[in-house]
Amino acid sequence: MSIVNVKLQARPASPPAAIAGRPALQKRFRTEFGHESGLYRAPGRANLIGEHTDYNDGFVLPAALELSTWVAAAPRKDRILRFKSLLGGDALEFNLDDPAPSPRHDWSDYVRGVAVKLQVAGFPLEGADMLIDSDVPIGSGLSSSAALEVSVGFALLDILGVAVDRVTLAQACQRAENEFVGMHCGIMDQFISCLGAAGHALLLDCRSLAYRQVAIAPSVRLVVCNSMVHHKLASGEYNKRRADCEHGVALLTPLLPGIRALRDVTLAQLVAHQAALPEVTFRRCRHVVTEDERVLKGVAALEAGDVAEFGRLVNASHRSLRDDYQVSCRELDILAELAWGMEGVLGSRMMGGGFGGCTLSIVRTEAVKRFTSDMAKGYTAATNLTPEIFVCSPGDGVSVVAPSESAA
Ligand code: ADP
Ligand code: MG
16 A cells, blocks of 8 residues: 555454464563463444434444454463553553552553453452553544453453353443543443444444444445544533533423433424523534434434445534534544545544544445545645544454463
8 A cells, every 4th residue: 555654454354364363462472471372352443323422322333343452361370460561661560459449540540440340240350461452543533442441351251261241341341441540431432342243333222222233235344534633622522512411401301301311302302492492502402313313314224225325324424513513623524525525435424522533434345445545635635634544344342362271
């Protein structure tokens, strides 16, 4: 590939390629820890549609990506977790019997938090050595954090010899991120990293955690374009949007008794009560209510084989996030608008919290090469920035690539 910074996702989803695993990581483990290891992997994710709906009890449609975090792991005879990331830093230790584990406010909190929350959930973990590597870009909205939590949690449970209930694992990992790391994310990222299936996205009801796999046509690719910007607004504005949604529900509750979240409000109801809401609150609510509808319509379109209609809904999602929810930014709009003008692009939208990070484009396979090349040129011409582009397909959720010795 001649374009600088364009990363093609080389590994296909098929099991043989995944099983080929990471011999270099396991070799490095041998050097680092002096014994053999098992190998585990958990994916990052893209959310196809359903943005800012999770904390409104709504619907999301994520897909696991083949981009994964890898953990070479082996049991120890004591009660220590000793772990190191190839992204940098020395090996760190955590005593599983620490009576009052407290966060260190660095990356190791994701690992410690998962161990703490699995023990709270009733799994009497054993000590382990772990060496961690990742091809999920860090901090770009593809959920390297959930991939790290889930891969570590899965490895620890496999070493314990416990058959993993994937929903339980996802919940423990979310608790680790909420209560130990201190990041108040929803459950989507951990859920899809646990339950993703190759060739499928997953419709998740964030209220009931009911879910269903939705096939994605093999004729399209999920192309993630990283804008390479992170505007500082992001976390403050995220909290404001959450507050706007809660305010909307509070104002609507006397008019629509029984609603608990925007998930319970239809567009017709919202419009009927528009006068009861301040203008901005109304627009925030309209995004959430219409986005929930778009997720369900999108699933219906995919299940009917109408990928073009799905793409139109993805485009409408971007416009709603830009105009009603107001969480886009110039760079994300440029990426989406460039994609909308390209041949073979079914849909494109900003993904994640907003104010930077990535867009997701649904691109016909035969148009992908042209897309990556034109996108890199077009975005650089407009912004002077070089985008990172990842061409992905929906992959499997967390898996054992090679079991560790005691669990085999
Ligand atoms: P995202 O989940 O979108 O990638 P987050 O900010 O939620 O972004 O999570 C990124 C953080 O997760 C990193 O700053 C780091 O602390 C931690 N992390 C993720 N993957 C790894 C890894 N392989 N090694 C060490 N830390 C990691
Ligand atoms: Mg994250």
